[in-house]
Amino acid sequence: MVFNLGQYANTASVTRDSMNQAKVKLQKTVSKNVMGILLFLTVLNILNMVDRNLITSFGTDINNELNLSDFQFGLLTGLIFVVLYSIAGLFMGALADCVHRSRLIAAALIFGVF
Helix, strand or coil: CCCCCHHHHHHHHHHHHHHHHHHHHHHHHHHHHHHHHHHHHHHHHHHHHHHHHHHHHCHHHHHHHHCCCHHHHHHHHCHHHHHHHHHHHHHHHHHHHHCCHHHHHHHHHHHHHC
């Protein structure tokens, strides 16, 4: 029995080329989506840092308005912030293991806006 494999070799080559082209298109699409998400999260991080630094920038006005001493303002912007941030980070990390992360990020954004 003799098999002619020549006809199948061309088919396999065409299929392989088609698959490679499909992979390249998929990679371009995924990389655009990933870059968009990365840019969005970068902008959110910048806004978060600006928000954190605003309280320090307006420290004198806040002290006068709330009648805080420098020690109390230091606690507010230093130790208390770090402790609350650390505790919240622990709970959010545990929650991220249980919940879909995209939904968790969306909920955090919505909660942060209000």
